[in-house]
Amino acid sequence: MTCPPQIGGVLEAALYAEDLAAAESFYGGLMGMKVVLRLLPRHVFFRAGQTVLLVFNPCETARPSGNPDLPVPAHGARGPGHVCFAATRDEIAAWRQVFRDAGVALDAEFDWPNGARSLYVRDPAGNSVEFAERRLWF
Amino acid sequence: MTCPPQIGGVLEAALYAEDLAAAESFYGGLMGMKVVLRLLPRHVFFRAGQTVLLVFNPCETARPSGNPDLPVPAHGARGPGHVCFAATRDEIAAWRQVFRDAGVALDAEFDWPNGARSLYVRDPAGNSVEFAERRLWF
Numbered sequence: 623m624t625c626p627p628q629i630g631g632v633l634e635a636a637l638y639a640e641d642l643a644a645a646e647s648f649y650g651g652l653m654g655m656k657v658v659l660r661l662l663p664r665h666v667f668f669r670a671g672q673t674v675l676l677v678f679n680p681c682e683t684a685r686p687s688g689n690p691d692l693p694v695p696a697h698g699a700r701g702p703g704h705v706c707f708a709a710t711r712d713e714i715a716a717w718r719q720v721f722r723d724a725g726v727a728l729d730a731e732f733d734w735p736n737g738a739r740s741l742y743v744r745d746p747a748g749n750s751v752e753f754a755e756r757r758l759w760f
Numbered sequence: 761m762t763c764p765p766q767i768g769g770v771l772e773a774a775l776y777a778e779d780l781a782a783a784e785s786f787y788g789g790l791m792g793m794k795v796v797l798r799l800l801p802r803h804v805f806f807r808a809g810q811t812v813l814l815v816f817n818p819c820e821t822a823r824p825s826g827n828p829d830l831p832v833p834a835h836g837a838r839g840p841g842h843v844c845f846a847a848t849r850d851e852i853a854a855w856r857q858v859f860r861d862a863g864v865a866l867d868a869e870f871d872w873p874n875g876a877r878s879l880y881v882r883d884p885a886g887n888s889v890e891f892a893e894r895r896l897w898f
Contacts, residue, residue: 634770
């Protein structure tokens, strides 16, 4: 038996959106995230600190890879997913203003029982996007 | 206009699984990840370094929160999602053996054009779980 290594952390979180232009306008435009890879109509990937947010078009990723050198397994979910970005309390206040200025409705904003704050909005595909203080978990 | 803050990184990545016991057996048992929160039948959360993997039962999270103090927005996707954990090349070799020992089929293993290695398996819900070297992106 081989012991499992210690997990180094999430490197990529994935969301799904059929309209990748709208996703890029939201994550890359409004939120200011740097696009690290764009391959339309399949995906747009965004840098998030030392992690990457992958936004996939499930119509494309549900098909098997046609490339024998890069046999990326098929996947693709439907319906609203979820991701949470780390943010300080001050940054959460700034995000609130960024979304208000852009006319993006806030889904919720509250303090968890341990005092950590979370703010939630929806991306154009309906995914639930959260900003939370790291002390929610650490 | 408020400028968007710099994103601190992904804090939580989410997957969906109706059978949370099977999910816990995979992530908590086979993969050795520490459970940080378990609220059945809604969710099981696992620590992944300085990030958290959230596994939600979409049958439960698609309903609105009934708690006015914690108005967590509804979400819930169906079909195979994706997550990627950071791992060194040696750790990827160890993961290969962990899954082989457990009879979990490998979906794929290859080097990307920049030389970074990836290994893919499926969790019991069919989500595509990847282990990749950080230099894939950074």
